[in-house]
Amino acid sequence: MALQSKTVLARARACIRIEQAALTATGRSLGLEFVATARAIDAAAAAGRKLIFSGVGKNAPIAQKIAATFNSTGVSSCFLDATQALHGDLGLVDEGDVALLLSNSGQSEEIVRLLPVLRRFGARIVAFTSNPESDLARNADLRLFFRVPREACPLKLAPTASTTAALALGDALAMVLLEARGLTRDDFARYHPAGNLGRVLLLRVKDIMRTGDRLPTAPDTVTTQEAILRMTKAKSGSIALVAKKTGRLTGILTDGDFRRSALTGPDFLQQPVATFMTRQPKVIAEDALGVDALRLFEAHKIDDLIVVNASGAPVGLIDGQDLPKFKIV
Incomplete structure (x- = not known):
């Protein structure tokens, strides 16, 4: 069949609308078990325990991604292959860990077989499923349900809306915990030291400020002409x-x-520059993060920011036009 532009775009938009409907339904269905799950994860993290994610089929990469998101926020997490778990990989499970098992139907054989084994190891089990009557839901300690009115697949076979909803539910859980634990930009930077994200987050004011001949200074007793x-x-x-x-x-x-x-x-021009200067300007320390400087620029609508040392003396200058060069935007 020829890929006609109108047909392709109409089907693509229909797919996105179906997945949006699943996200909306999932968001509306959140209740006290979501709160209880967040508290269980918070308690486990505080006790030095870890999160264990598992899923089969298309849910496996979804589980891996959610685990990676939690890791990036400082909550120790791992992915457990449901098949390999029954052949030796259960060694990574410790008492007090929280196991979050993903299965749309809640009847995936490999996942259901994990339930009694994980419980024997002392792990607390959270079901990620759309089926409240499933074996997974009935045998879990806590249940997170994603609501999927229908899959976007025209054959009603390929997981589409269900995996999108499961991923969004996991992201929501991670972001709630991130905020509750008070994670700062400094903390986030520690977990992202590589790549462009890490470079931007770890960039310090002293790395981007203008110094030397590019930092004009003068006593506040000079004339305005001299300052200019x-x-x-x-x-x-x-x-x-x-x-x-x-x-x-x-x-x-x-x-x-x-x-x-x-x-x-x-x-x-012959008047003292102190007559016209702005007193008590916004300043920043040289060890502050570059993104903190960006926040000051945005909050106070300024064009330049003086960098001072511990004694309050100017040691650098950040021009707002320099920030895009360092990709701090």
């Missing part, structure tokens, strides 16, 4: 102004401040 000359030489949109005796930051003069100073009279 130093800004121009450094090709900067601002200058850090400091107390002459201590070197501590006292203010910042930006391009905007300079334009406003010109409205005060013809002698504005």
